[in-house]
Amino acid sequence: MNIRITIGAAALALGLGAPGAWGAKPAAVPAKPDAHAAALAASQKCMDCHAEAEPEDKSAAGKPVKVDVQAFAKTMHGNGKAACVDCHDAEGFRKYPHKEVKPPQCASCHEKAVKAYAETIHGQARAHGNGVAATCANCHGTHDIKPTSDDDSMVSRGRIEATCGACHGDTKLAKDGKVPGGNVVAKYHDSIHGRLLHGDTKAKDRVPVCTDCHGTHDMRPKKDPESAVNRANIPETCGTCHGKVKKIWAGGQHGKMRAANVLTAPGCTDCHGTHTIADPKTPEWQVGVIKECGGCHTEYIKTYRDTYHGQVTDLGYTRVATCASCHGSHEILPKDNPFSKVSSQRILSTCQQCHPKANANFVKFQPHANKHRKESGLVLYYTALFMQVLLAGVFAFFGLHTVLWLYRSLAERKAQRGRAAGEGEKH
Amino acid sequence: MASTVQTAGAGAAQKYYRRFDRVDRVMHSLLMITFIGCALTGLPPLFSHQEWAVKMARLLGGFSGAALIHRVCAAVMITVFLLHVVRVFARAFATTGLKPMLWGPHSMVPQPQDAYDIWNHFKWFLGKGPRPQFDRWTYWEKFDYWAVFWGMFIIGGSGLMLWFPTAFSVVLPGWIFNVATVIHGEEALLAVGFIFTIHFFNGHLRPEKFPMDLVIFTGRIPEHELKEERPNEYRRLVEQGRLAATETTAPTPWTKVYGRVVGGAAVIAGTLTVVMIVYSVVH
Incomplete structure (x- = not known):
């Protein structure tokens, strides 16, 4: 019972502000409380090895997996809320030595969140074979998962920039992994939002972080009409905070054009930029x-x-x-x-x-005014024309004058030197 | 005859004749410095899309700094111009009368002789005649002189309009500032382009003068130059018996140094400016 509620709360926290979608029902909590208790007891066995600094066991990738028992106890999954095998649920984990180990399956509990993830830009990129797109653990962590409201959480307001920045703030990774936009976190960091976030004013608790504009498990590609950062939805997204400005803009020509479905008319980001605001x-x-x-x-x-x-x-x-x-x-x-x-x-x-x-x-x-068009005024038009003719005339005349003079002067000098040399020979 | 050659060869007493008095020389220097000041501060806005223009504007003190330099230079230049006009008329009324100012070898007014000189000069360029015998003011010098007059009215006038738009719009319609902007920019290009290429060549850079004719800084023209370049003036001075009265001392060393340094700097600044303009126009 206790566990059901906590896992529900955990999923709710993971939902990051859009809980209704998947938070209501804990997904795959083991049916029999007794069985779960047994699993928890078994976790104690896991820790016998994995709590050590250098366990002899290696992960599937050959790496030793060390779990900080005390730190894990303070996480959303710790302190008896989830057993090791709840996440590491492959059969191979239940026997020792481990065989056929597989990555942990969040979906076994967080079914809706994972389903929603599949629709996100990250989920779609993964589905299309992109090996660097973020999965659950990239954003939420592994043995250190905490609620969003906890400042230590990887998805807290204070840390989300760094969390997204692990990929979107790494120029090399962004390039190699074909991450759209490149190093956008660096741009955000220097933007007015980023600077206020790291500043000392009251605004730091209100300015948007990555997920406020892009969403969390609803982080759709911007081409998707459902995406919060889709061109058509940008004014709505910015208007969440900048409501007054949005209203004024909507009354202006550009806003009116947007209302008439002219998507080429500028919205917020066309002038203000996106991450660089x-x-x-x-x-x-x-x-x-x-x-x-x-x-x-x-x-x-x-x-x-x-x-x-x-x-x-x-x-x-x-x-x-x-x-x-x-x-x-x-x-x-x-x-x-x-x-x-x-x-x-x-x-x-x-x-x-x-x-x-x-x-x-x-x-x-x-x-x-366009000086080359009569509609802008005849005086202007003919003045511009006159000036052009004047410039061309003066430079043409004196250009020729100069070139010919230079030619003659040099010729005279040569002739003079020739004469002087000739006279010298006579003497 | 042999003795004159010997004395000249030994570098002994070279004779000099007065061509520009001190006021003329100071005025030319002021004109030159303020002209370059206006050119350097005016070019960045005219070529604002060029990278060098942005850098140059920053170097000259940004928007307010460059605008201040431009306006101070313009004000000094206009003052110098007005003083010159006053001086020419004052001299005419006080001593010589109006006629020498308006006609004859001492007048800057273009005369039939100038048309012949242009024709004959071109013939000489093409090797079809002797070099024309020039007098005190050649046709290209008169052109330079009147170009300053024309430029002063047209650039100065349009510049003042753009400087004090609300004052001018009391009587003039606002579109006049569109016209003034076009005139100010185009005429500036003409003036800068002309002075920094044609005037420099005619006055200083042509082989006979290269690298620099110091007469505008020292005020003194050496005897051989007067005889070769302005034979008609020399002859006239001899005929009128005024040659001895026109003779003057050798240029003081400091005027020569000043001429070389300031004039040299002007040539360098001007040439750079022309290079930048040509680069921008071609680019």
């Missing part, structure tokens, strides 16, 4: 995000770079207007919408953010 107050980010806008608005970034605003931000400085300075960020709306920051109703106050003395004349400036 930076503090949007930093100049690096503000300057970098311009390129993201320009990724879709290709014509507008070109004309923006023709202006002083665009040139200064291109050099990495943010004292001048970026895209968001004029257009807003989450609340972005098209020009013909009166609520847009660049609508004829609001443009003056928008310019006045930086140019407090701007007037109605001032806002006739074209932040996206």
Whole structure:
């Protein structure tokens, strides 16, 4: 009875926040309490060998398996909650010397969790022959499995970064094992989330860790429409914490496009990045995000770079207007919408953010003029044309002038030297 | 005749004639330094997509540092320009009268002789005629001179608009800043490209002058150069009996050192700038 409840609780803790799915029913607890008691007693026998520093026995891989008895007692499985053979349930373990040993089977108790795992990106990768994709033990440990709420647990908030990082923070392993994204944990570590997590503010208890965005046993590949990190679901996932921003974004043009199933419209990560999410107050980010806008608005970034605003931000400085300075960020709306920051109703106050003395004349400036198009203004068009002709004319004339002069000067010098040599011979 | 050759060969008293007075020389130096200051700080935004531009902007003090240098240089340059104009007119009104300023060998105004000189110079380039006999100001020197005037109005004017946009928009429509941006950048390329290649070649780098003509720093032109390069001026000075009055002392050593160091630095900075522009345009 006792055991049933504890294993149920264990599974619940392993469920990491989505317990309903598989926590309700302990799976394969031995039917007869007597038999389990016997198994537990047998565990004592196992420990006779495995508690030693250097047991003579070797694992299937030939390695000695040492179990720290005292440490194991404090784990979710320890202290009589599970017998060795509950996990190491292959027949071979029941006899000595062990023959035909097999990996422990978590599914014998945690049936639902393991079933869910099969659907995760890790489970699918394993099924497709990827030998490095994480299994139960990679995330939860072996003889040291503790509840998520325990700070020592491998899947606790404090340790999950390192746990995922064992693979996703190892550049070499990520490369060799074809782990998508490469060393994403290093990026996360330096992101605003990572930095807050390791910081000293209250936010450290609230910022998302890996599993908050990716899920645990529901960690689907991002192509899967069910995945929390699927393109369509990202705003929902980020909105779990950033609810207000999500609402503003949903009211903006990009959000409206998403609502109309235009998946190419940017969601959170298109501008903010995924694991690299930076503090949007930093100049690096503000300057970098311009390129993201320009990724879709290709014509507008070109004309923006023709202006002083665009040139200064291109050099990495943010004292001048970026895209968001004029257009807003989450609340972005098209020009013909009166609520847009660049609508004829609001443009003056928008310019006045930086140019407090701007007037109605001032806002006739074209932040996206194309000097090669007549639509941007005839004066501009013909000025640009005139300057091109002027430059070409001056450089063509004086270029020719210079080349011919150089040629003549060198020829004269040669002739002079020739004459001097000739005179020298006569004397 | 033999004796003159001997004295010249022995390095004895080389005669010098005054070409630029002290104020002209100081003004040229200021113009040169501020021009290079504006060029170096103005190029990064113009070529903002280039890696070197980012590095150069950082080197010149970032956004605020480079902008400050650019504006201080611009202000000094405009001041020098205005002082020069005032000086030319003041001299005309006070001593010579307006006519020599507007016409004749001492005037910078282009005259028919300049057109003949251009024609004959090209003929000489092609080996179809003798070298033209130049006077005090050659046509290319006049071109340089008026290029500064033109540039001063067009770059200076557009630059001031971009510096004080809200003040100018009191009377001008905002799209004028689009036009000003185009003019400022293109004219800057023209000025920088012209000064750092054509002017450098005409004034300093051509074989007759290589590596540098120090006259703009010392103010003094050696006798043989005056005779060879500006025979008409020499003849005129002789005819008018003003040759002796124009003769002056040998250049002081410090002006020569100054000319070589500052002028040399300008040539290096200018050449680097041209290399970067060409690289960026081709790239």
